[in-house]
Amino acid sequence: MKKLTLVPLILIAALAFAQKDKEASKSDPWAGTWKFDAEQSKLHVPPAREEIITAEPTGADHMTVKYTIQGTAADGSAINESYEGRADGKPYPLIVDGKEAGKIIYHRDSVNQYSSESTALGGGKATGTIVLSNDEKTFTIKEHIKDNTGEYDQIVVYRKK
Numbered sequence: 001m002k003k004l005t006l007v008p009l010i011l012i013a014a015l016a017f018a019q020k021d022k023e024a025s026k027s028d029p030w031a032g033t034w035k036f037d038a039e040q041s042k043l044h045v046p047p048a049r050e051e052i053i054t055a056e057p058t059g060a061d062h063m064t065v066k067y068t069i070q071g072t073a074a075d076g077s078a079i080n081e082s083y084e085g086r087a088d089g090k091p092y093p094l095i096v097d098g099k100e101a102g103k104i105i106y107h108r109d110s111v112n113q114y115s116s117e118s119t120a121l122g123g124g125k126a127t128g129t130i131v132l133s134n135d136e137k138t139f140t141i142k143e144h145i146k147d148n149t150g151e152y153d154q155i156v157v158y159r160k161k
Contacts, residue, residue, distance in 0.1 A: 004066035011014050031057040031110075034158040036071070037138075042155045044073035044145070054156060063087045065114075087114060094118070116143075124148065135161070 003136035036051035051071035059065050063086045071079040078097075083104060085092025093144040102120040109115050119125050124147030132139045141156040 028057040029056055029064075029132060030139075033161040034139065035161050037157040037159050040155075040157040042151045044154050046148075048079060049076070051079060052161075055125050062108060063109075065092075086115075091119075119148070122148070 032055060034053040034055065036048055036053075038047040041047060041059065044102045047101070049072040051068055051069060055067040056064070065087055066084045067082070068089050069079055069081040075080055080097050081101075082095045085094065085104065085106065087106040087108040089105060089107055091098045093116050094102045094104050101119055102124075104116055104118040109129070112134070114130045116128050116130065117126070118128075122146065126143050126145040128141050128143030130139055130141045137160045139158050141158075142153070144153050145151070
């Protein structure tokens with residue numbers, strides 16, 4: 001199982017909502033394909049070589065949180081994560097490589113912001129905010145993590161493809 005430190009993806013995923021078609025992305029700014037921006041991110045761990053989030057539309061009530069994360073970690077291993085839940089304050093499972101790795105709770109704070117709380121099965125915890133830029137081309141995750149390596153903050157940035 002991956003460390004919670006690699007679970008910025010969890011929070012990242014929090015507000016990365018992918019699109020299935022072009023109409024969805026026009027009506028829902030969170031929906032679409034998002035690419036990790038290592039240069040703008042400030043991480044506690046080595047950055048992924050590549051990371052793509054595909055997020056589905058948030059639905060008419062903007063409460064659906066459903067995404068997949070694919071890519072290559074810094075060590076060359078595959079990144080394969082998915083999440084399906086709601087921004088209703090209840091925990092839903094994060095799936096990593098086909099197995100539950102933890103739970104994430106999302107709250108919709110505003111049109112351009114979500115907050116999250118996550119707990120890894122190994123006991124690590126993270127809290128964060130995910131903010132969509134005014135031009136809807138970037139989202140930034142600011143998170144505070146506490147796990148077996150310590151306690152730290154980091155910033156993760158994604159850009160719409």
